[in-house]
Amino acid sequence: MAASLLAVAVTATVPPAPAGAAAASHSEKLLFDGGGSEVLNGITYHSFRIPSLVQTTKHTLLAFAEGRASDNSDWGNINLVYKRSTDDGASWSALSEVVGAGSGTWGNPTAVVDQSNNRIWLFMSWNPAGYSQHGSAGTTKITEWDQRRVYVTSSDDDGVSWATPVNISEAVKPRTRGVGTVWAWDAVGPGVGVQITTGEHAGRLVIPAVSRNIYSDDHGATWKTQLITEKGTGNTMQGTSEGTVLELTDGQLYRNDRAAAYWDDDVASTQRRWVTRGTIENGFDTYAPDNRLLDPRSEGSTMRYNLNSPARIVFLNSASTGTRTKMEVKISNDEARTWPCYRTLNDAPLPSHTAPGWSGLGSLAVKEGGYSSIAKTADFTIGALVEVNENTDDSSTSHRSIVFRKVNLPWVFAGPGTCS
Numbered sequence: 470m471a472a473s474l475l476a477v478a479v480t481a482t483v484p485p486a487p488a489g490a491a492a493a494s495h496s497e498k499l500l501f502d503g504g505g506s507e508v509l510n511g512i513t514y515h516s517f518r519i520p521s522l523v524q525t526t527k528h529t530l531l532a533f534a535e536g537r538a539s540d541n542s543d544w545g546n547i548n549l550v551y552k553r554s555t556d557d558g559a560s561w562s563a564l565s566e567v568v569g570a571g572s573g574t575w576g577n578p579t580a581v582v583d584q585s586n587n588r589i590w591l592f593m594s595w596n597p598a599g600y601s602q603h604g605s606a607g608t609t610k611i612t613e614w615d616q617r618r619v620y621v622t623s624s625d626d627d628g629v630s631w632a633t634p635v636n637i638s639e640a641v642k643p644r645t646r647g648v649g650t651v652w653a654w655d656a657v658g659p660g661v662g663v664q665i666t667t668g669e670h671a672g673r674l675v676i677p678a679v680s681r682n683i684y685s686d687d688h689g690a691t692w693k694t695q696l697i698t699e700k701g702t703g704n705t706m707q708g709t710s711e712g713t714v715l716e717l718t719d720g721q722l723y724r725n726d727r728a729a730a731y732w733d734d735d736v737a738s739t740q741r742r743w744v745t746r747g748t749i750e751n752g753f754d755t756y757a758p759d760n761r762l763l764d765p766r767s768e769g770s771t772m773r774y775n776l777n778s779p780a781r782i783v784f785l786n787s788a789s790t791g792t793r794t795k796m797e798v799k800i801s802n803d804e805a806r807t808w809p810c811y812r813t814l815n816d817a818p819l820p821s822h823t824a825p826g827w828s829g830l831g832s833l834a835v836k837e838g839g840y841s842s843i844a845k846t847a848d849f850t851i852g853a854l855v856e857v858n859e860n861t862d863d864s865s866t867s868h869r870s871i872v873f874r875k876v877n878l879p880w881v882f883a884g885p886g887t888c889s
Contacts (some may be wrong), residue, residue, distance in 0.1 A: 492881040495817040504868035516541035516869035520842040520854035521578040526587040526848040528618040530554040531628040533578040539866040544601035547574040557846045572598040579658030589624045592657045617655045641694040647705040677712035700752040713771040728764040741789040770839040794838035812884025850875040
């Protein structure tokens, strides 16, 4: 009975869109405004990066981001902040904080909604102040297991308030890699997780993480981890950095990961998304580059749009090998095997910084693109959080913001791709 109810709940949130019944539409909203206009708890935030977007069972949109206090660097005083919308993104709450304890780095927000009870889970990575992945800019390189941890928090009031984050590293972060080295640097997501809707594991919550999937079969009471292993052999496959995950109609999981690796430079040199499909119990196909999915070594985002025929999957990233600014929405009707339908967000360019509501953006050329997160809205659009670089350079002083976009299927279908 529980499995059936979950399947109905998820299907209800993803009905087919009347693609031909509506005019093509898009909208753009500056949501997290870097550069001095967003102030919270005494911090005037310099930049916002690394978004996560989910819709709750009450049709509330929750938008999470890293609030970077002093500059746009991946290290330093970084807090996890969020905003809520109860009207499909037309308006949003003021900036609020999930966690900002201490002066370390709270990052990589990765959210998932339990459809059975509307509990929202938010995973994150943490490291202490003065540490970073590569030891950049005078910081200390993370070389020990405990210097990078996995935390999780949850909300039972539709994202209004959040429990104190709990360190669950012991349960979900291995201590050594397949090559025998210390599992020091680590990352969950970033982006979103998924809840399984069919089969014996209906209700399972799955969070993508480096080289593995984190999951719970008891609605978050306990969390486990499983390295991504190869079907047939059981050999561990070292996953390819920042990953996405979703459920396919055949019950398998689909991983679509950034073209970067910690063990093999050849993976990164392909500049394609690396994909695999399989199950936690029985393993996955060997990771392979998807030649249709160009990747400039950046994060991407996936989601299930609908289960009804034709079942659609949506993917968003920069479709380029050289820039993060060619953000392209793609739609697959064959369970992520081909992507014939596409359109770039540049077809609906952001308003000028002098336009009403956009004065917070830098006066120089604005570069939209980078990390993103997508979710289906209750009014049948593709909602997307997309990073914006407010300057012409990529220095640490360039302010970063995040916009909220909405595009409907007819808008995507009006692009150059072959869509149905």
